[in-house]
Amino acid sequence: MSVPTITLNNQTTIPQLGFGTYQVPPEDTAAAVSTALEIGYRHIDTAQMYQNEAGVGEAIKASGLPREELWITSKLNNGFHRPDDARRSFDETLEKLGVDVIDLFLIHWPLPTRYDGDYVSTWRALTELVDQGRARAVGVSNFQPAHLDRIVAETGVVPAVNQIEVHPYFCNEEARAASIRHGIEVEAWSPIAQGAVLDDAVIGRIAEAHGKTPAQVTLRWHVERGDIVFPKSVTEQRIRENFDIFDFSLSVDEVAEISALDRGAAGRTGPDPDTFDYIPS
Numbered sequence: 583m584s585v586p587t588i589t590l591n592n593q594t595t596i597p598q599l600g601f602g603t604y605q606v607p608p609e610d611t612a613a614a615v616s617t618a619l620e621i622g623y624r625h626i627d628t629a630q631m632y633q634n635e636a637g638v639g640e641a642i643k644a645s646g647l648p649r650e651e652l653w654i655t656s657k658l659n660n661g662f663h664r665p666d667d668a669r670r671s672f673d674e675t676l677e678k679l680g681v682d683v684i685d686l687f688l689i690h691w692p693l694p695t696r697y698d699g700d701y702v703s704t705w706r707a708l709t710e711l712v713d714q715g716r717a718r719a720v721g722v723s724n725f726q727p728a729h730l731d732r733i734v735a736e737t738g739v740v741p742a743v744n745q746i747e748v749h750p751y752f753c754n755e756e757a758r759a760a761s762i763r764h765g766i767e768v769e770a771w772s773p774i775a776q777g778a779v780l781d782d783a784v785i786g787r788i789a790e791a792h793g794k795t796p797a798q799v800t801l802r803w804h805v806e807r808g809d810i811v812f813p814k815s816v817t818e819q820r821i822r823e824n825f826d827i828f829d830f831s832l833s834v835d836e837v838a839e840i841s842a843l844d845r846g847a848a849g850r851t852g853p854d855p856d857t858f859d860y861i862p863s
């Protein structure tokens with residue numbers, strides 16, 4: 583089964599379906615990622631904050647897969663927005679992952695109420711990593727339209743992706759539209775809303791009609807909208823199930839019916855990026 587790829591604005595190509603690792607405990611990460619790689623996933627999403635980059639690195643090494651067949655994304659932790667901290671922590675990320683070059687590195691959260699509102703110098707520091715050949719692409723996560731407008735206006739460098747919360751109960755259309763307007767690919771985090779959409783009656787009916795599960799239908803909905811997804815699971819059967827979404831498609835009406843489940847901000851599972859200010863101790 584082949585996973586479609588999406589060409590980013592710097593001409594690198596990313597597998598549209600990957601494997602998420604948020605809340606995968608560090609000690610279980612190598613096993614979970616190894617299972618995903620055996621099933622066929624070639625795109626892994628991790629973050630400094632998840633404290634499991636070393637486990638991802640262990641699985642990459644154990645897989646014996648050629649480095650160029652893998653797409654690895656990580657993200658800058660909230661405590662490291664000052665440019666020197668960003669550079670230092672990026673070195674640690676490469677070391678933990680056991681790679682010389684990362685495929686994609688993101689600012690995890692904009693933190694507009696921290697660092698005197700300066701996420702622009704952080705963005706500039708990340709763009710240097712591409713110039714140095716140590717990141718193939720850089721991007722942002724949880725950036726609202728105004729945050730995107732500002733970094734593009736002040737640096738002239740357009741992020742390759744914006745990784746934001748998107749699922750049927752929170753379609754996040756404004757941030758999606760702003761990203762697309764800038765030529766930025768959307769990565770949809772918590773694509774099944776951490777399980778919250780799986781008991782939905784509409785999704786259940788569509789799943790039954792296709793002989794698929796609610797998780798598969800929801801992931802397929804993302805794919806048909808053109809977003810990049812990386813569901814997380816530590817359960818082998820689910821990791822397999824989430825990968826098996828390329829042998830069916832949804833009609834235009836089915837996609838619209840699922841999009842109509844949007845509850846706006848009330849549907850968020852995560853924090854609001856405009857006010858989120860968490861810095862790990």
Ligand SMILES: NC(=O)c1ccc[n+]([C@@H]2O[C@H](COP(=O)([O-])OP(=O)(O)OC[C@H]3O[C@@H](n4cnc5c(N)ncnc54)[C@H](OP(=O)(O)O)[C@@H]3O)[C@@H](O)[C@H]2O)c1
Pocket residue numbers: 601602603604605627628690723724745746770771772773774775776777780797798812813814815816817820821823824852
């Ligand atoms: N940039 C950001 O700020 C940000 C924020 C959140 C997430 N992310 C990224 O996005 C990834 C995905 O988001 P997420 O982990 O929050 O949530 P998710 O992928 O929407 O959901 C994961 C949850 O759903 C369960 N699950 C997975 N597949 C299932 C299936 N087929 N049937 C039933 N249950 C299933 C998992 O359980 P088990 O594991 O117990 O099987 C887990 O509890 C993360 O892992 C991370 O890489 C990024």
